[in-house]
Amino acid sequence: MSAVGFGVVLASIIAVAAMGFTIQFGLTNVLNLSFGAVMTVAAFAAYLANRHGVGGWSDLAVGGAAGAALTLVLGRGVFKAYARRGARLFEMMMVTLGLSLIINYGVQALSHNNIYQFNVLPSRLLQVGSILITRTQLVIILISIGVLVGLQVLLRGTKIGKALRAMAADPDLARACGIKTGQIVVLTWLLSGFLCGLAGVVYIINAQSVGYTTGQLFLPLVVAAAILGGAGSPMGAVLASLIMGVVTEEVSAFGSAAYSTVAGFGILVLVLLMRPSSVRGGQAGHEQLTL
Amino acid sequence: MTAWSYYIATLTVYFGVNVLSALSLNLQFGFAGVVNFGYIIFQAVGAYFAAVVVLGPSGGTFQQYIFGARLPFPVELLIATAAGAGLSLLIGLFSLRNIRRDYQAAILLILSLIATQVVQGYVPLFNGSNGVTGIPRPFFSLPPTLQDYQWAYAGWVLVLCVAVYALVSWLSRSPWGRALRAMRDQEEAATSLGLNVTALRLQVFVIGGAIAGLSGGLLVEYIGAWSPDAWGYAETFVIFTAIFVGGVGNYRGVVLGVLLVPIIFLELPRFLPQVGYPGLMDSLEWVAIGAIWMLCLYVRPQGILPEKRKLARRQDAADATPKPIVKRVEAA
Numbered sequence: 208m209s210a211v212g213f214g215v216v217l218a219s220i221i222a223v224a225a226m227g228f229t230i231q232f233g234l235t236n237v238l239n240l241s242f243g244a245v246m247t248v249a250a251f252a253a254y255l256a257n258r259h260g261v262g263g264w265s266d267l268a269v270g271g272a273a274g275a276a277l278t279l280v281l282g283r284g285v286f287k288a289y290a291r292r293g294a295r296l297f298e299m300m301m302v303t304l305g306l307s308l309i310i311n312y313g314v315q316a317l318s319h320n321n322i323y324q325f326n327v328l329p330s331r332l333l334q335v336g337s338i339l340i341t342r343t344q345l346v347i348i349l350i351s352i353g354v355l356v357g358l359q360v361l362l363r364g365t366k367i368g369k370a371l372r373a374m375a376a377d378p379d380l381a382r383a384c385g386i387k388t389g390q391i392v393v394l395t396w397l398l399s400g401f402l403c404g405l406a407g408v409v410y411i412i413n414a415q416s417v418g419y420t421t422g423q424l425f426l427p428l429v430v431a432a433a434i435l436g437g438a439g440s441p442m443g444a445v446l447a448s449l450i451m452g453v454v455t456e457e458v459s460a461f462g463s464a465a466y467s468t469v470a471g472f473g474i475l476v477l478v479l480l481m482r483p484s485s486v487r488g489g490q491a492g493h494e495q496l497t498l
Numbered sequence: 499m500t501a502w503s504y505y506i507a508t509l510t511v512y513f514g515v516n517v518l519s520a521l522s523l524n525l526q527f528g529f530a531g532v533v534n535f536g537y538i539i540f541q542a543v544g545a546y547f548a549a550v551v552v553l554g555p556s557g558g559t560f561q562q563y564i565f566g567a568r569l570p571f572p573v574e575l576l577i578a579t580a581a582g583a584g585l586s587l588l589i590g591l592f593s594l595r596n597i598r599r600d601y602q603a604a605i606l607l608i609l610s611l612i613a614t615q616v617v618q619g620y621v622p623l624f625n626g627s628n629g630v631t632g633i634p635r636p637f638f639s640l641p642p643t644l645q646d647y648q649w650a651y652a653g654w655v656l657v658l659c660v661a662v663y664a665l666v667s668w669l670s671r672s673p674w675g676r677a678l679r680a681m682r683d684q685e686e687a688a689t690s691l692g693l694n695v696t697a698l699r700l701q702v703f704v705i706g707g708a709i710a711g712l713s714g715g716l717l718v719e720y721i722g723a724w725s726p727d728a729w730g731y732a733e734t735f736v737i738f739t740a741i742f743v744g745g746v747g748n749y750r751g752v753v754l755g756v757l758l759v760p761i762i763f764l765e766l767p768r769f770l771p772q773v774g775y776p777g778l779m780d781s782l783e784w785v786a787i788g789a790i791w792m793l794c795l796y797v798r799p800q801g802i803l804p805e806k807r808k809l810a811r812r813q814d815a816a817d818a819t820p821k822p823i824v825k826r827v828e829a830a
Contacts, residue, residue, distance in 0.1 A: 238600040238601070238604055240604060240607065288796075289795065289796065292796060294795070296598070296599075296600050297533075297599045297600050297603070298795065299600075300600040300603060300604065301603075301791075301795055302792065302795055304535075304607070304735070304791075305788050305789075305791035305792040305795065306788070306792065307788075308732060308735060308784060308785070308787060308788030308791065309785050309788035309789060309792070311784075312732075312781045312782075312784035312785045312788065313781075313785050315781040315784070316778055316781035316782055316785065319775055319777070319778075320777050320781065423611065424611065424615070426608070426611070427608040427611055427612060430604055430608060431608070434601070466620075469612075469616055471612065475605065475608065
């Protein structure tokens with residue numbers, strides 16, 4: 208049973224990142240492989256803030272802000288420049304990959320290739336039914352629920368959300384209808400970047416350490432959850448994260464850690480076999496970049 | 499002088515292995531448009547299999563692995579080649595179906611990240627993070643000195659390079675190679691002409707995987723050890739960068755790219771004074787690889803020696819997936 212508890216905690220972390228990824232991917236169509244690298248940068252920003260006396264949970268805000276800022280710079284600066292040079296979906300993915308190399312190994316150089324301890328709060332153990340969970344983990348779960356509710360309200364209940372959904376469905380039509388698409392794209396970069404950074408900090412709060420591989424090793428889970436849940440759907444991303452988190456932790460409770468990564472990959476294979484419609488090539492109309 | 503000779507012979511072996519890798523990736527990416535971002539795992543599986551079938555039965559206390567055996571010389575390279583091909587077939591069967599190319603690439607990258615964790619985490623497979631060591635070198639006692647042996651081995655690797663070069667350029671010129679290019683440039687048109695693009699992709703993936711396995715086998719018998727550190731996911735991108743620099747779809751350009759990027763560019767820092775803490779230069783090399791990658795994509799996606807076009811084509815040579823045909827069909 209405690210594996211389920213850990214699974215939900217892991218799922219919460221994946222979910223925060225996957226919600227950011229899916230919003231970004233659903234709207235811009237960039238399969239952003241530098242997402243993990245931005246998570247790492249945000250995690251290090253939070254670590255540095257913590258070292259310089261920014262206490263406890265405000266590290267989350269620092270990480271989120273760092274993620275938002277970096278994502279906006281990459282989105283409006285780098286990706287847009289390449290799109291002007293004629294990069295399409297595939298070339299853009301190559302661009303994000305090059306960026307992820309630069310950022311990941313840049314962080315490796317700056318961090319002296321060390322792993323640093325990150326202890327935010329001394330955490331008490333709580334018992335919820337038969338599940339043992341720490342207070343920190345409980346807060347992590349609440350954060351991801353909060354993000355989900357917030358996103359649903361934003362997407363379903365506000366004009367901005369309506370514009371966002373309209374653009375994800377058909378950017379040209381949205382522009383023709385007078386939606387300020389540029390502003391919406393900026394908002395998307397900021398929002399998804401904030402969630403990316405938040406996820407990075409939440410991840411290191413749970414793992415209690417930060418290193419240059421932090422985000423890169425987490426990327427497969429995030430991408431798989433976003434694809435499984437369907438691009439652009441926060442609810443789908445959360446459900447997919449729950450499945451992946453619980454399966455991964457259950458498997459590692461019964462076998463070794465190696466099996467849990469295999470299980471994670473097994474889920475991705477299932478995604479490909481079960482959701483061909485969301486990943487199939489050659490569908491015109493959904494294939495252009497919106498930057 | 500001995501040290502220099504040793505160094506140059508080793509570089510020649512690395513050059514040969516990287517040329518094999520680049521030829522394989524160029525066949526897959528340059529000619530067929532299959533983006534194998536997990537290339538290094540096919541090289542790794544070849545290396546591991548070549549190692550365990552010459553190491554003798556596993557039972558020693560200091561390392562454990564599967565399939566321990568003591569097979570004679572050319573057999574382990576054949577097994578390495580088969581291992582690369584077999585794993586490619588397995589992975590290709592589900593990752594090369596009709597899905598978006600950027601998804602395909604991402605899946606192979608993810609696979610590469612996960613494979614490292616699996617081998618590290620599951621020790622009985624290939625001895626985990628420590629890797630397998632003490633791999634015997636074929637005919638090691640035959641040449642009189644170590645130096646002679648190094649050069650003989652380098653020559654052997656280069657001979658195989660020439661053979662594989664001849665093979666892939668013949669394949670690319672063959673009707674099969676034309677089918678690959680048709681698939682790369684106009685997948686819908688190729689399909690409408692009756693080409694089975696999924697089968698074509700799988701074929702080129704398996705052939706590339708076989709070459710990758712062979713290159714791994716050659717490398718591991720030279721260096722005598724193999725561990726997860728040797729095949730991080732980023733190694734694949736060194737080869738890709740070499741292809742970008744040299745020229746996508748042009749085999750001579752690719753060889754030039756290997757000479758420029760993994761050999762000259764990555765070896766040069768050895769001769770510079772050490773900067774900063776140990777390991778800083780390694781990190782910065784990777785940053786530089788990423789920067790070259792970005793620069794190539796921005797400035798000259800077709801490389802120094804671009805692919806020779808036999809027919810007049812669209813201006814946009816870098817764009818491998820134009821879609822005008824789909825739109826026309828939809829409008830009709």
